[in-house]
Amino acid sequence: MRFRPCIDIHNGHVKQIVGSSLSDNDSRAEDNFISEYDAGYYANMYKHDGLYGGHIILLNPSGSEYYDSDIKQAKKALEVFRGGMQLGGGVNSDNAADFLDMGASHVIVTSYVFREGIIDYKRLERLVSAVGREHIVLDLSCKNVNGDYYIVTDRWQKITNEVLNKKLIKALSECCDEFLVHAVDVEGKALGVEKAVVEILGSCEDIKITYAGGIHSIEDIKFIREHGRGKVDFTIGSALDLFGGSIPYKLCTLQQW
Numbered sequence: 001m002r003f004r005p006c007i008d009i010h011n012g013h014v015k016q017i018v019g020s021s022l023s024d025n026d027s028r029a030e031d032n033f034i035s036e037y038d039a040g041y042y043a044n045m046y047k048h049d050g051l052y053g054g055h056i057i058l059l060n061p062s063g064s065e066y067y068d069s070d071i072k073q074a075k076k077a078l079e080v081f082r083g084g085m086q087l088g089g090g091v092n093s094d095n096a097a098d099f100l101d102m103g104a105s106h107v108i109v110t111s112y113v114f115r116e117g118i119i120d121y122k123r124l125e126r127l128v129s130a131v132g133r134e135h136i137v138l139d140l141s142c143k144n145v146n147g148d149y150y151i152v153t154d155r156w157q158k159i160t161n162e163v164l165n166k167k168l169i170k171a172l173s174e175c176c177d178e179f180l181v182h183a184v185d186v187e188g189k190a191l192g193v194e195k196a197v198v199e200i201l202g203s204c205e206d207i208k209i210t211y212a213g214g215i216h217s218i219e220d221i222k223f224i225r226e227h228g229r230g231k232v233d234f235t236i237g238s239a240l241d242l243f244g245g246s247i248p249y250k251l252c253t254l255q256q257w
Contacts, residue, residue, distance in 0.1 A: 001225050003252040004210045004235045005046045005054035007039050007077055007085070012069030014039050016238040017059070017188050032188055032237075033244040040076035042242070047081040049253045054235070055108060055137075055180060055210075058089025059155060078103030086137055088180075093126040100135055107131065108180055110139040111153040117161040124175050134177050140164055141182035142197065149183075149197055156184045166203050178208035186214030190239040193220045195227070202228040215239055218247070225257055 008015055014035040035042075039056065046054055056077055058070040067090065074087055087099050088108025096107045113124050127136060141156055142149035142164040149164040162168060169179060181201060183194030193214045201209045210233040211224060217239075224234050236252065239245035 010059040039073040043077035043081040062090030136176040183213030190216035
């Protein structure tokens with residue numbers, strides 16, 4: 001189990017937000033933290049500490065007035081830590097290779113693949129053909145609906161008909177290198193992990209998965225280690241001291257989880 005760092009970019013700034021508050025209307029979100037530093041600052045820190053495999057997420061939709069500013073921030077990070085971080089936000093089969101050329105190790109995709117409530121396998125095939133499965137991370141961010149966890153798209157605003165479970169993860173693992181899973185109901189709230197989601201991820205064999213959402217204490221990390229069976233990696237946003245929280249970043253980098 002590894003700590004995977006993150007850089008979330010919204011309206012051209014490195015931020016931490018409450019995930020469920022994100023709206024494309026007027027580019028609104030409830031901010032937990034707005035950094036005075038740019039994305040390159042954080043990427044340089046992660047590179048110095050040997051933290052490969054973190055993710056950069058562009059939280060504005062492609063075509064919005066802020067998307068180009070988000071891209072400029074992402075470029076700063078990728079120039080500093082070339083090949084060290086993954087990038088998601090507005091990725092499709094036409095531009096995925098451009099993001100890899102920019103310096104991303106992988107592209108992270110949800111909305112392009114999950115369309116009209118279901119998996120669009122033709123789009124997924126085009127993406128694999130464009131960059132190879134070894135450069136693809138599928139984001140299976142999910143929301144609790146009547147006890148099941150449904151995949152959500154479009155910056156966590158649309159609920160699909162696809163349920164997160166071991167069968168779905170196994171099937172999609174043939175088309176990607178790893179998965180990123182945000183538990184949207186707790187994302188950015190630092191109120192504790194979505195335990196049932198961690199247990200689903202821990203049931204998957206020989207698949208690289210990173211969990212995100214709600215981590216607010218060392219006990220949460222220990223829960224992921226135990227119930228993720230030591231195989232599920234984790235990322236921390238708002239609760240990390242880098243972003244105004246209380247969990248020491250240095251502890252995450254030094255601790256042998």
